[in-house]
Amino acid sequence: MTKHDKRDARETLRGAGFRATKPRLLLFSLLEKSRAPLPIHDIAARLQRHSVDQVTVYRMIDAFMRAGLVREVNFQGQRPRYELVDIEHDHHHIVCTKCHKIEDFVGCDSERLEEKALEQSHFQKITGHSFDLYGLCDTCAK
Amino acid sequence: MTKHDKRDARETLRGAGFRATKPRLLLFSLLEKSRAPLPIHDIAARLQRHSVDQVTVYRMIDAFMRAGLVREVNFQGQRPRYELVDIEHDHHHIVCTKCHKIEDFVGCDSERLEEKALEQSHFQKITGHSFDLYGLCDTCAK
DNA sequence: GTGAATGCAAAAACTTTGCATACGC
DNA sequence: GCGTATGCAAAGTTTTTGCATTCAC
Numbered sequence: 001m002t003k004h005d006k007r008d009a010r011e012t013l014r015g016a017g018f019r020a021t022k023p024r025l026l027l028f029s030l031l032e033k034s035r036a037p038l039p040i041h042d043i044a045a046r047l048q049r050h051s052v053d054q055v056t057v058y059r060m061i062d063a064f065m066r067a068g069l070v071r072e073v074n075f076q077g078q079r080p081r082y083e084l085v086d087i088e089h090d091h092h093h094i095v096c097t098k099c100h101k102i103e104d105f106v107g108c109d110s111e112r113l114e115e116k117a118l119e120q121s122h123f124q125k126i127t128g129h130s131f132d133l134y135g136l137c138d139t140c141a142k
Numbered sequence: 143m144t145k146h147d148k149r150d151a152r153e154t155l156r157g158a159g160f161r162a163t164k165p166r167l168l169l170f171s172l173l174e175k176s177r178a179p180l181p182i183h184d185i186a187a188r189l190q191r192h193s194v195d196q197v198t199v200y201r202m203i204d205a206f207m208r209a210g211l212v213r214e215v216n217f218q219g220q221r222p223r224y225e226l227v228d229i230e231h232d233h234h235h236i237v238c239t240k241c242h243k244i245e246d247f248v249g250c251d252s253e254r255l256e257e258k259a260l261e262q263s264h265f266q267k268i269t270g271h272s273f274d275l276y277g278l279c280d281t282c283a284k
Numbered sequence: 285g286t287g288a289a290t291g292c293a294a295a296a297a298c299t300t301t302g303c304a305t306a307c308g309c
Numbered sequence: 310g311c312g313t314a315t316g317c318a319a320a321g322t323t324t325t326t327g328c329a330t331t332c333a334c
Contacts, residue, residue: 019333030146053291074216105259117236117247124283134270135258141266161308195316
């Protein structure tokens with residue numbers, strides 16, 4: 001993590017009305033470095049080395065979600081995972097059903113489907129969506 | 143639940159290699175009648191009136207999932223829900239972010255997206271997908 | 285200095301496991 | 310009758326709550 005990243009994290013936190021505490025900066029850094037969304041368990045395990053309590057992880061994730069900094073992702077048969085929200089690089093996930101490897105992909109044009117759904121349902125407005133694929137990665141398909 | 147339904151449930155269970163026990167028939171009936179997928183908590187609460195234990199609910203759901211009779215559905219910030227698999231009437235869900243009402247919609251042509259994802263990723267094969275919408279229902283949008 | 289945020293302890297909620305009994309076949 | 314499936318008890322996990330202390334501002 002570079003100085004630049006650290007300053008960004010600080011600013012983002014402050015901007016969202018948070019104090020830039022050590023546990024929060026560590027969580028930010030961890031999520032930034034992680035290629036895949038992480039479950040609470042993993043986050044807590046890694047931050048424990050820095051004396052951050054599990055309870056603090058729950059509270060930080062909750063606060064970040066409310067502030068729109070973090071997003072929850074749910075995969076079949078797994079506990080919820082969390083990742084930083086990156087508006088400019090929206091993406092979806094593809095999960096290997098065998099080894100649970102996760103990769104990203106972009107280009108889910110859900111607009112058409114949202115329209116369809118509005119016609120079919122008693123809903124007025126769509127505010128979000130989730131779209132995930134399951135399959136076999138190179139290694140597991142062999 | 144009609145006699146006809148009951149016979150169907152029996153046959154489906156037997157066909158999947160299960161004994162048609164009272165708790166299983168009750169679970170089947172409950173899921174059949176339910177318009178939305180149900181969380182364990184709800185299922186257990188309703189079957190408790192018929193002296194079915196919570197542990198049995200966990201075990202039945204697990205067994206039915208392995209057998210492909212039941213599918214798990216995950217919504218943001220909620221515990222997993224379960225619904226009967228109905229191959230002929232595949233559908234997706236639209237969830238109200240305010241009152242948590244759930245409706246179905248059909249017509250998610252994911253083939254194109256699956257192709258795109260395969261090109262972008264190191265995956266060989268897509269075996270499934272999940273697609274859910276979030277929004278405001280008629281009542282909550284007012 | 286002040287109040288938001290944290291750590292620690294404890295409680296609550298959720299899920300799994302073990303085993304004796306019941307019941308579908 | 311045989312063996313799967315269940316209920317009950319108990320253990321194991323995960324998540325939430327309370328409160329005194331710490332630390333960012």
